[in-house]
Amino acid sequence: MTTPEHNESEPVPVREVWPSEADFTTWLAENMDLLSREIGLKLNLIQEEAWLAPSSDWQGRVDILAREDGSGDYVVIENQMEESDNDHFAGLLNYASHSGSRILILVASRIGDCYRRTMDWLNEGNGVRIYGVEMSAWHNGNSIEPRLELVAGPNKPSEWPEFEYPPDKQRYLDFFRPLVTELCLQGIAERNIARPVNDQAFPSGFTDIDYHVGFWGGSNSVLSIYLWIATWEPPGHNKAVFDAIHNRRKSDIESQLAEVWWDRMDNQRMSIIGISTPGSIGDSEEKLGKIRAWASENIPKFKVVMQPYLEQAISELQSDAQEPTP
Numbered sequence: 001m002t003t004p005e006h007n008e009s010e011p012v013p014v015r016e017v018w019p020s021e022a023d024f025t026t027w028l029a030e031n032m033d034l035l036s037r038e039i040g041l042k043l044n045l046i047q048e049e050a051w052l053a054p055s056s057d058w059q060g061r062v063d064i065l066a067r068e069d070g071s072g073d074y075v076v077i078e079n080q081m082e083e084s085d086n087d088h089f090a091g092l093l094n095y096a097s098h099s100g101s102r103i104l105i106l107v108a109s110r111i112g113d114c115y116r117r118t119m120d121w122l123n124e125g126n127g128v129r130i131y132g133v134e135m136s137a138w139h140n141g142n143s144i145e146p147r148l149e150l151v152a153g154p155n156k157p158s159e160w161p162e163f164e165y166p167p168d169k170q171r172y173l174d175f176f177r178p179l180v181t182e183l184c185l186q187g188i189a190e191r192n193i194a195r196p197v198n199d200q201a202f203p204s205g206f207t208d209i210d211y212h213v214g215f216w217g218g219s220n221s222v223l224s225i226y227l228w229i230a231t232w233e234p235p236g237h238n239k240a241v242f243d244a245i246h247n248r249r250k251s252d253i254e255s256q257l258a259e260v261w262w263d264r265m266d267n268q269r270m271s272i273i274g275i276s277t278p279g280s281i282g283d284s285e286e287k288l289g290k291i292r293a294w295a296s297e298n299i300p301k302f303k304v305v306m307q308p309y310l311e312q313a314i315s316e317l318q319s320d321a322q323e324p325t326p
Contacts (some may be wrong), residue, residue, distance in 0.1 A: 012137040012144055014081055014109050021081050024135070025049070025063045027146070028079065028107065032066065035077075038148045039105065039131045040155065042069035062095040074101040080108040084115045084132075096128070104130040111151050119152040124193070129154045169196035171281050172215075176200050179213070179292055179299075186300060198281065201228070202299075204310060208232060209241070211303055213295055215281050223291050225302045226274025227310065237317075239264060242271035244313035245306075256305045275302060 018024035028035060029048045036043045043066045050065035064077035078092040084106060096104045106115070111132040119130045132152035138145050165173060176194035183189040188211070189202050199214025208231040215223050229238045242264055245253075253273075254260050263272045275298065279291040 010139045012139060014135065014137055017137040017144055017146065018081065021063075021079055022049075024081060025079050028077070029064055031146075034146075034148055035105070035107075035133065038133060038150050039153060041075075041103070043067070043075055044069055046074075068103055073103050075103040075105060076101045077105040077107065080106070082108065083110040084108040084112050089115055089118070092130075102128050104128060105133060106131070107133045107135055107148070109136065110134055116152045123152075123154045165196045168281070172196050172198055175281060175288055175292060176213075179295055182296055183299060188300060188303060202303075204307065206231070206310070206314060209310070211299070211306075213299055215279070221278070221280035222276040223279045223295060224274045224276040225295065225299050226272050227302075227306050228270060228272055230270035238269060238271050239266075240317055241310070241313050242273070244316060245273065245309050248313075249309045253305060253309065257302065273306070 014024075018027060025048055029045055032043050032045050046065045046067055048064055049061055051061050062076045063079045066075040066077060067073065068075055076092065076095045078088055078095065080088045088108070089106060092104050092106050095101075106119075111119075111134055116132055119132050122128055122130050130153070131150060134149045134151050136147050136149070138147060173194055173196040180189050180194040180200060181192050183202065184192040189200075194200060198216070199212055201210045201212050204210055204227070210228050211225070212228050213223065213225050215221055229241050231237055231241075242262075246262055246264070250262070257275055260273065260275055263274075265271050277291060277294050279287065281288075283291070
């Protein structure tokens, strides 16, 4: 690339260097070593404009599909000539999910602050590595120098100050963080992210039916582990699930779990089954440690006991619904 003499610190509009996104994609594919050095991973090009998961209802074409040399993981790279936007960012996540990639790279002329924050959040422990790279071009004597700059990534220090929660919310966060981390390692929690609230939810495999652990009650506060049955199915479905478990499996469950409580909640949509231990978020650190240990021991046990009965109850109800009316 040549151009008349300019001050070497003067930027060049990227569209003058790469008139289209396809032009930039081709240049980047030919210069994977520059991208590799910038993000600290050895990338091997697989294909430009790679079609992913073609099917009757979805197909997508990622700008560049590559492979990381060390792990062999797929890498999806999405390019954007202008500032990052929702379409390209969502597209990157969509392409990654369809390719099984755990390494994502967004290259744009500017990565907006909101997307950099989201990248920082994703890099905190969600099982993916996502990199934000800004591309630019600069006069360098009589030539133009393309540049890539890493602005977000797993090893890139976050530029955002640590958010300070109110003291009560911070106490919930401090209590639940190690518990959620442990449950994530056991496959009970989907993500290693605790919320600064009194209650945390974990999936059961059925829509709007979840396992929960939370502090409840006022002066008689308890930490409860419970199954929350709250689907938006036709009226009566939640009660039918509760009744199927309670009426047919109550003695079996109570023989395996101590002090089970049952709340059909006749005047509300949901129904609940749970166990509890006395405790409040305002307790001493020593007491909270014991409460957390109780939860750590009993959440897996509670799910192991309840899950087969939940699955059986829903299966039986579905079978009953499919039987023809005499």
